Amino acid sequence: MTRFITCTFILLLTSIAPDVDASYGYYVGKNLTADGSVLLGGTGEEPSSHWLEIVPRQMHPANATITVGATASASLPARLIEIPQVRETFRYITMNYTSYAGFPAPITNGGLNEHQVAIRDIWSPSRDELVAMTPSDQTGPNYSDLARIALERAETARQAVEIIGALIDEFGYTTYGGNSHLIADANEGWVVLEFAGGQGLWVAERLGANDVRVSYPGYIGDVPADYLSRDDWMGSPNLIAFAIEQGWYDPDPAQPFNVDKVYGLGGTMRHPGTKYVSPQVLEEEFRAMAPVTPEAMMAMVRDPRIADDHAGYGQVAQLRDDLPHPDLALLWVAPTGSVTAPFLPWWIGTRDVPAEYGQHRYLTEGSGPNFINPDFQLREATEFAGRVFKRLMYYTCAYPEELLERVQGTLQAFEDNTRSALPHIERAAALAYAAGEPAAAQALLTRESHARAAEALSIGRDLVAGIGTEVRLRHGIPGVPNAGDINEGGPAVSCLVGADPDRLPADRAGKR
Template identity: 30%
Template sequence: MIFLTTIIMVLGVSSPAYNCTTTITGRDASADGSVMVSHTDDGMGDARVVYVPAMDHPEGSLRPVFYDNAAMGYLPQWGGSQTHRLVTDTRGPGYRVNNETPSVPLGYIPQVAHTYAYIDANYGIMNEHQVSIGECTDKAKVHPMPEPGKRIFYSSELSRVALERSRTAREAVKLMGELIDTYGYYGTGETLLVADPQEGWVFEMAGYDMNGTDGVWVAQRVPDDGFFVAANQFRIRDIRKDDKDMIYSANIFDVARTKGWWQPEKGLLDWAEVYGDGEFHHPYYSLRRVWRAQSLAAPSLNLLAWVDGPFTRAYPFAVTPDQKLTPQDVFAIHRDNYEGTEFDLTKGLAAGPFGNPNRFEGGAESTMNKEGSLSDLEGDFERPLNIYRCAYAYVNQSRRWLPDLVGGVVWYGADRPATSVLMPFYPAGQGLPDSVQTMDVLTFDRNSMWTAFNYVANYAMLKYEYMIQDIRAEQNRFESRAFGSQQGVEAKAVNLLEDGKKEKAKALLSQYTKGNADEIFEAWWDLSTHLYVKYNDGYINTEDQIAQPVFYPAWWLKAVGYEDGPTSYGNPSGNN
C-alpha cells in the first residue's frame, strides 16, 4: 500500500511537469526542403540546454544509464537534484555541477569507441550528423518504476544514446527499440520524433507490466509531404504487418493479446487505444492542441474542434500543409493561445482586463470551500500550445543539401514560445554559450538566459496586451536579423569547408551564434528594465509624459461589479 501510494504521489507530481508538444515537418512540406522537428518542453524544472562533445572511449568501457527527473519526477535515491537532471563528469563539462549529489547509474551498457557531439536538454535535441529529436509524454495503461537489472531506460536516456551513436533516423529508431528489448523500459508512455535530412519517424513506447523486463514500441514514418503533431497522447493507430513505413517490437501482438487488451478477431491492433489510456488530465488536454496545430498548418481541412471521445479518428496521422512551412511558421504554431477561435485565451473574464492568456493549473486544494475542506467544484481551462510553464522550445532543421557541420541547426527559444526569441545553434560547432547552459529555478541568476526570458514573461502578465507588443517588437528585430543573415554566414562556412578549413568553419559558426545569443541576452535584461519603467504603477510612462492612465475596459468593469462601487453616500443594499 505504501509503495502504491508512492507511485501515485510521484505520478501526481510529475505528470504535468513535462507535458509537451512536438511536431515533424517532412522535406516536401517545408519551404526550403529541410526536415524539421519542433518541441516545447513544458515543465518547471531543469531548463538548461547543454552541449555534449564528441568523445573517444577505451575498448571494453561501459556507458552509465542514469535515471532522469523527466521520467517520474525527482527521486533522490538516483542522485542529481530537483533543479539539475544529471550530475556527472561522463558527459562533458556541461553536466559537472558543484556541491550536488552525483547521479547514480541504474545500470550500464557497452560503450562504443566513438560518440558523436550533440545538444542535450531534458531529452536529446540534435547531433552533429543532423539526427534530430523531439518529445512528448503520453499516458499509458502501465507506468512501471525504474529497477536496476530489469528496467533501466526511459525515453530521455534513449534519446541521448541514439544521438551519441546514430547517423540516420532509422538507425536511431532501431537502436532505441533494441535497447528497450534488451534492458527494459520504465516510466510514462512516450513519443519521440526522430528525423534526419531525408525523413522523419514517430517512435512511441510504453511499459506493459509493473515487473516487466522489456517494453513495447512502434515507429511510423511521416510522409515527406506531411506535417505531424503529438501532444501528450499516442498518435500511432493501426499496426499493419506489411507496411514498409512501420517498425515495431516483436512482442507487440502477444503482449496485447495476453493482457486481454486486444482480440485479433476484432481487427487491427490500435496502438493508441490498446497501449494508451487516453488524454492526460482532462478531455481535450491533448486533442485540442492536435486540432489547432493541424488547423493552423492546413486550414482548408476545416477540422472539427469537438469529437466523440479520446480515440477519435477525426485528426489524421499527418496533414499536408496548405502552404509549405518555414521554421518561423512552425514556431508560430507553438506560440498560439487559440487566438481568433472560440477558445481564445486572450478573451473573457479569466484573461483579466488586459488579455492575459496564461491559465495557472491547480489541484483540488485550490478549490477549497469556506470551511477549509475540499469543495466539489469541477472544471478545467483549455490547454494551449503555448503554456506559461514551458522551459524551452526549439525548431530543428536537417538540410540534405548542406554538409553536416552547417546543415543541422537548432533554432532555440528560452522559456515559453510566445515571449521567447529564436536563436540558431549548430550541434557540429564548438559548443554553446554559458548563458544557455546555466539555470537553477530556485536561483535568480543574471548569468542565465532562461532567467532573463522567464523574468520578462512573468512580468508581462501584469499588463499582457500592452507588454506583449514591446516583446514582439524585440522578437521581430532579432529573428528577422538572424533568418536574414543565416544564408550569408553559412555560405562562408561552406567555403571554408571546401578549402579544407574545418576548424575555421566551426569557429565562424560558433562566433556568430555566440555573438547573436549574447546580444539577445543583454537586450532581454534591458527589456525587463524598460517594461518596469514604462508600465510602472499601472501607468504608461514615456519621455513625453509620465503617469498616462490606462484604465480597465468597460466590459471587465461591469463583470467585476465596478458599477456597485461607492458612487453615493447611500447604501445600495438598504442595510445599515
C-alpha cells in the first residue's frame, strides 16, 4: 500500500488533471514480456451495466447491412446510416454495455477475436476547433462500430487498422469529440487516432516488439512527412494538408508534424495526461518491471491510481504465437472494476457465458422507468456478478487503508491458482483438437471457464458478506444525506489512498 500512498500524493500535490470518464489501455511488446507474448490490457469507463458476450462466427446474406453511427441525442448530433456487412464475420469475446448518449446499444470498447486480434477503445480528445466544426448531421461508424467491425473482420492487427481507416475514408466518422484504438496481435501493436471535425482525419502508428504504450488518453507524437509510404505508419491522405490549410501547422523541416500538438491538447496527452498518474509515468514503470508477466499486467490494470468506480471491467489479452489451436486464444476479464474484482479466463473456444456474467438490468439504459420483459425474468433472477463485485468495491473503497490489501490478496490468490491450472487444461484441449474432437475440446474449455466463474462468484459473495459485516460493526452505515442525490455529485468512488489528502494516514501526510 505504501507505493500507492506516497506516489499518488506527490502527483496530487503537483498536478491534478480534471476527472474524466476515459477508458485506458496498456501495450507491452513481446521482447519485454516473460513468455514472449504480446500483452494488451485495459478497461472501459462508462456509467453503464457491462456484460460478457461470446459472439459466434456467422454467415450473412449477400445484401446484408449494419447500422452505424449515432442519433441526434448524442452530445455531437449525428445520423444513423446503413453500410454493407461482409459475408462472414469472426468469433470474438467482448464486454458490451448500453449507456452512452445517442449511441445505440449494445456498445463495445473491443475484446479479442479468433485470430488473436485484441482491441481497446480509448478516449483521445481533439482540439476545440475540430469539435466545433463537426457537422450536426455527421455520419459514419462510431468508436464502438469501428472496434466491433474490426473484431469481426481482421486477421491481424495491421488489417484491423486498415479496416478502420477504410471505413472512415469511405463512410466518414461519427465522433463524440475524438477517440483512439489500441490494437495488437501476437506480433505487433498499433495505436489509431480518429479526430473530430468531419474531415475524415485519422492516423496510426505501429508498436513493435520493444515498445510500451499507455493510452490514457490515446496519443501519438511526431508523424513523419512520408507517413503514407511507410510500413510503420498509416493515415488519411489529408492528415497534414488540412492542418496547413487551417494555419495550425507550418511545414518547416525543423519542426516535425506533432499530431498531439496540432490536433490534440497541445502536446499534453502523454504527460501530464488526464488523471492522477500520466501515461509517461506508467510506461516507465512497465519498462522497469520487464520482463512483464500477465499477472503484472493484471496488477497494473487494477492499480488504484487508475481503476475506480468508473472502470466498468478489466481485460488482459495474452497474445501468443505458439497456440496449438485458435480456440485457445485467451482473454482475462474482470466482471467490473478490477480494483476489487477477479480476472477470469475465457477462451475463444468457450461455447457460452454463465447467466450470472451475462446481461442484467443493473445500470442498463432504460431499465429505471420500465418493468421487466417477462422473456428476461429467469436471467434477471440469477445473481449478477457485476453487481456482487461492485458491492465489494463500495465496501472496500470506503475504508481502503483497512480492506484493500486484504481483498486484492484474496483475488490474486484465486488468480494464481487459476493460472497454475491453465497449462494442464490447454494441453488436454490441444490433444482433443489434434485427435479431431473439437466438440470435446470446446466442452472442456467451457466447463473450466464456467467452474472458475462460479468459484469467483462464491469468493465475491463471501467477501461481501464478511467485509460488509465488519464495516457495519466497526463503522456503521450512514443515513441518506439531507437532500442527497444518489447519483454522482463529486469525485468517483476510489480505493486510491491519498486521493483525498485529508484521509491520508497522519504519518504520511507530510511526506513527498
